Amino acid sequence: AQSVAQPEDQVNVAEGNPLTVKCTYSVSGNPYLFWYVQYPNRGLQFLLKYITGDNLVKGSYGFEAEFNKSQTSFHLKKPSALVSDSALYFCAVRDMEGWGTTDSWGKLQFGAGTQVVVTP
Amino acid sequence: NAGVTQTPKFQVLKTGQSMTLQCAQDMNHNSMYWYRQDPGMGLRLIYYSASEGTTDKGEVPNGYNVSRLNKREFSLRLESAAPSQTSVYFCASSEGGGWGNQPQHFGDGTRLSIL
Numbered sequence: 001a002q003s004v005a006q007p008e009d010q011v012n013v014a015e016g017n018p019l020t021v022k023c024t025y026s027v028s029g030n031p032y033l034f035w036y037v038q039y040p041n042r043g044l045q046f047l048l049k050y051i052t053g054d055n056l057v058k059g060s061y062g063f064e065a066e067f068n069k070s071q072t073s074f075h076l077k078k079p080s081a082l083v084s085d086s087a088l089y090f091c092a093v094r095d096m097e098g099w100g101t102t103d104s105w106g107k108l109q110f111g112a113g114t115q116v117v118v119t120p
Numbered sequence: 121n122a123g124v125t126q127t128p129k130f131q132v133l134k135t136g137q138s139m140t141l142q143c144a145q146d147m148n149h150n151s152m153y154w155y156r157q158d159p160g161m162g163l164r165l166i167y168y169s170a171s172e173g174t175t176d177k178g179e180v181p182n183g184y185n186v187s188r189l190n191k192r193e194f195s196l197r198l199e200s201a202a203p204s205q206t207s208v209y210f211c212a213s214s215e216g217g218g219w220g221n222q223p224q225h226f227g228d229g230t231r232l233s234i235l
Contacts, residue, residue: 032221043210043226051221090162110162
């Protein structure tokens with residue numbers, strides 16, 4: 001079964017400082033990994049994804065994420081945070097092992113979310 | 121450029137009442153999903169439809185039913201609402217059969233309170 005963990009409920013950072021939001025995952029096979037952002041009273045918006053290839057993935061709004069297979073991590077990063085980056089961030093994983101053989105195959109599993117607060 | 125549209129945005133029900141949450145997408149996506157979001161639990165999949173004419177249970181289907189009315193529309197029905205179903209409900213859609221590398225596109229949610 002697949003699972004994803006976001007170990008921090010909240011991350012506080014000053015504007016202009018680097019921002020990191022942590023995500024670790026557990027899958028049987030190769031993972032598809034996603035990051036989404038949610039602003040208040042809105043739906044989730046896609047930021048970036050890792051499918052295969054380069055371990056450093058670049059996405060929307062200056063965000064990037066690094067896939068680390070040995071540590072089973074997919075941390076989201078931004079070199080210089082903005083106040084407007086304050087939002088709820090979700091990591092999600094899709095386990096592609098064993099095509100169609102389990103109930104959880106292919107379904108997107110979301111982490112609990114990390115609230116990011118960027119102060120001026 | 122509407123994307124995924126959910127109605128209503130807010131609803132208050134009494135225990136035992138029924139209601140249907142509506143969702144429509146204008147991106148010609150094959151796959152559609154219903155999630156619920158509860159504090160500290162992320163999003164949990166209720167039902168999904170990989171393509172028009174098919175629906176399948178997700179992680180938390182009990183107490184819900186769905187209808188894929190056509191390629192654009194996917195509705196979620198609560199037959200007899202319970203306080204445990206108080207939540208924010210999100211509809212999403214994606215290209216392809218839903219199990220590939222395409223991201224999901226979300227509506228802005230329906231905030232449902234059951235008294």
